[in-house]
Amino acid sequence: MSSVFAKAAGGIGCAVLALPLLAVLTVVALLGSVLPGGSVSAAPSRHALADIPPRMLALYRRAAPECPGLSWTILAAIGKVETDHGRHPTMVSSAHAVGPMQFLPSTFASYAYPVPPGGKRPPTPWDPVDAVYAAARLLCANGARNGKNPRRAIWHYNPDRAYVNHVLAVAANYAAATPAPTGAAARAVAFARAQLGTPYVWGGDGPSEGGFDCSGLTQAAYRAAGLTIPRVAQAQYDHGPRLPNxxxxxxxxLLFFGTSPAHITHVSLYTGNGQAIDAPHPGAVVRKGPANTGAPSFQGATRPAVPGGGAR
Structure with a gap:
């Protein structure tokens, strides 16, 4: 394939994925982290690993993508505050809320369907799977979608300001700190940030061509960092080195999206705190928003800025 057609393929890939991706990346450029001290894709802190039963930790992380932009740490913090992750001996409150996430049965019924994988039939607020998924849906319906207003979402779970602050504090402690970028990664991130607002251009490699497409931006970012990676999104994914699930x-x-690992159509650059920078589609500009790694289209990540990750 010639370099011209390789660029075209990369540009087409960005544009094809951009329409479904736009539905979940509807945030303004330069949006801060979804949660102070945490993120949608944050790894569990040592405190979280010690405090949360493994089965519940896995469940919180599995249920969070039910609401794009919702941090699993918020679900876990609510589970902690309500029943200590199901450890409360009765799990029945004075207001007759029940189960590990403390739902009134009437409220639970509004968010119980569809029944999540592994849930009970019929669903019940006593079942951890049903309850955690219902909590994610309740939060999503009240401000958590796309990280728009997590404080409002938590307030709707329990309309008490002290409760909201408590949940957010617990959530922040459950997220491992994101390491600061260093070396080539830091230079690549700095380059990408400097391009915010630059127009999307199909097949574009930079300002000399009027702008970037998705893989043109990521290649240019790593070129600025002194590393050479392939031009198109699929080739960048294949180039690696891949990160384990x-x-x-x-x-x-680099975060990759598509219909399968063999059909990568979009790439973005992770910047930390659950955020990424990408060049999304024609008519848009380079932007920063949720990394969206909980989407069904997310296929995996690579780390070019490691020894052997890119040819100089």
């Missing part, structure tokens, strides 16, 4: 992402990682 569940690995903590760090600033500078």
């Amino acid at each position: 569940g690995a903590q992402r760090v600033p500078g990682d």
